[in-house]
Amino acid sequence: MKPTLLPAFLASLLLCTPAIGAGTIWISNVKLVSPEKLDRVETGAVLIEGGRIARVERGPSGPAPAGASVVDGKGYYLTPGLIDSHVHLHAVPGMSMEQGASGDSLAQAYFRQLPRSFLYYGFTTVIDLAVSDFGVIERLRKAPLHPDVFHCGEPLVLANGYPMSFYAPDKRFQGFGNYLFDPAMPTLVPEQFAPSAHTVAAGVARVAKAGGICVKTHFERGFGADRNLPVMSPAKFAEVRAATTRAGKVLVTHANSFEAQSFAVAGRADVLAHGMWHWGALNGRPGLPPEIKALLDKIVDQRTGYQPTMQVLYGLRAYVEPGYLDDPALRKVVPASLLAWFSTPQGQWFKPEVTEGEIDAAVMQSMEGPLRRQRAVVAYLAGRDANFVFGSDTPSSPTYGNLPGLNGYREMRQLHAAGMSLAQIFRAATINNARTFKLDGELGSIEVGKAANLLLMKTSPLEDVSAYDSVLTVWVRGEQTAREALAADYR
Template identity: 20%
Template sequence: MKKTILTLSLSFLFISLFGQQKTYDLIISHAKVLDVKTGNIAANRTILIWKGKIEAVISEGSAKYKARKVINAQGKLVTPGFIDTHIHPTDVFGDYKKAPAFLAKDSLKILRKKLSDEYLPFGTTTVLTMGQPENWLDPLLKWQKYPQADYVDLFIAGGALISKEKRVPYIGHTTVETAEAAKQKVKEYYNKGIKRIKLYYRLQSPEFISAYKTADSLGMGIYGHIGDFSSDYLTINQTLDIGLINYEHVVTIPNAIITSDKDKNLLADQFKERFGELNTEARYLECYLEQFRYIYECKLPELESFINKLVQNKVTFSTTIHRVYEQFQPTYYSKPNDTLLTAAQTKRCLENFGILMECIKIMHDKGIEIRLGSDGPNGGKINISELILLCKYGFSAAEAFKIATINGAKAMKISDQVGTVESGKQANLLIWDEDPFIDYNNFSKKKTVIKDGEVFKKLTI
């Protein structure tokens, strides 16, 4: 009898201790959840969030759960937050000429909020820096090490590394004078807790190879802005042979194809005839686009061969298409930068941009992973602008979401943490008031931003 009573008492104790229903931090009910990997949308889903992470995504009505906060999505689309794989804090805290020499300790909270306000209100929850002054690293590393729901998640790439030369380095670029110095600099970054490195096109072969091999041996993410109008530096083809796979800015591709003096001279004459001297930043950006026309008219077999090589090497590229588009066309939030273009020049730029976008679509369709990379002030707005541009020029909304989320997460080696709406992932989510699948212009419309399982206090417009 006593044994029976003891057994019943233990059973009731077990039920009372372990049978109580968990109270979740946040539940999102009646949601349409996008699988960015496949493009499929699952309706009538409930997302259970606990301690900043997604614990489960279940069918609506399969069970009842309690939560401190419940959001009824009312059938609205829910997607992962955006990931921007190419930002510069200097664009937020100043510029190449006016950025502060150091980040003052008593200003760090304000600066962190300023950086986050460029991205979070617009749905970008994760960013990767691609160059910053060396003496900014310690405070930036603290932001990376201690993420918070109120701030954008920041990951740091060391560099950008360049070789010693007569030109004054841009702010945010770091000079390594020898191959050994490049090796030691990469090790220094790694020991600081920086697991990614950016190699800039102004890095000569000995320093490039040393930095790449050192970073690769340490398992670091390696990114390269390779290819420019000068023939004094390594090409994309050369760095592919070294092993680089993550590249910045799709517009650099023509410099891997237009390599002979004959082609360069013909292109220069073609550009000068229609646009004048190549003497301003706007003209350089417009010349990038003119290169695509030249390739399509004169070097199409070479382009096809090059794209196939990129596919074979499983390359990724950041976008940065807004930056060239905004030179000659308005976006959802900005006016054209180059006010000196004639109607004929604007028309030609628009045609050239269409060729660029056709090239990007071919790359994407062949399996090259394109990822967002704003590379400018107003990065969160730029990300939205780029998604609109992608859809305007032939990408589906599903493809745009993949570019904005999981592709960036994979390139940053954090796809186990973010980039999809799945169990175990960080609860960085967007609830869309108006569905971009219905109209891609809805990318710029209101959305609820959830960061680390907490509702961000602003609504983006």
């Protein structure tokens, strides 16, 4: 994901949403669906006090505690709030970095709606994997209604590697404050940017000081016209692994190829922040080659967190997908003004980069190979019950095909079609994410003492993936909001 710096215009982007304050709330007559007790989906009740779960009752419940606000769940399903562990909060889908940072009124409208769009689809917690402007994080946290926000701080980027390579050589070192040098990968560096201040220890310390819960790294040789970027050596990655462990953080690695995931698994990364859509010399092989299976077996055995991020490619396909912009679901998560702009010649600026001169049908067809490979990998890992951790990569690039909240729901649908069971998807978006990112003392299940981040759904997420589009009520730290009030087109 390309980082950018956003100016202070976002300071005013706060939008009030009708909500009930976090007091004492008794939610009764609900079926409890919690990932640590999937064998016990039964009618019960939950007491919220001071934004936390104070009591969980399974089976027939007694009367509401004195003074509590009573919520009749009408026999619907109460679940933990969802966690999306791969977002990029600074970027405006469909806009260039420069336009998103310009103070454009369309960008302002997007940022006002942003927190509500995640909540609309039940994502009460998000993790930003690569912060380029901490002001964005702070302003989002100060919004009247917003998901819990965690982050990995500034990513540890190899000098002149991905994603520094998106910037001109004379600007890229100013844009990335946490770059690293690897003696095994010599590269040209301007004199004023001294290696001594950019050791692995210093980089991890910057992340910790900024409040990051994870450290983000990359193994990416490039794509398009630039396929020879420097990558970390095993020795340098081992330094990062050791420093991250000492700091008590989670090591996340951008790795979307067989080569990259082999490297990251050998180096004991905690999370692979992408699916494997590039198999290198194995791309044309039918089925799942033995070499791929052997790597996937290691991922399972090491309990490496795995984010398939299938919506990355589907997000690019939006520019050649007939009727994409007419989908009513877009109106729920994007302001009308921005949605209308997407259809203009200016709003279509990114399409030539996606199509590279090919006709729409050819572009659609060209993505079938990577998607086939991703589906095969997901199906195999699902069959072995791998440690899937849900992440949508929203937005993965300047495409308008990855919209907040909706992108997560569509990721779930793609994962289910690829072979993940409904229980695996539910665990990936709740307890697996919480445990892998060391947040399970606070989030991920309906248990006493945890934050009251909860969803009331009409349909059980264990019965149909469409349940994630049946949310009725959202609680964040005990604050209750009707889903309909979160929509961009709410009046």
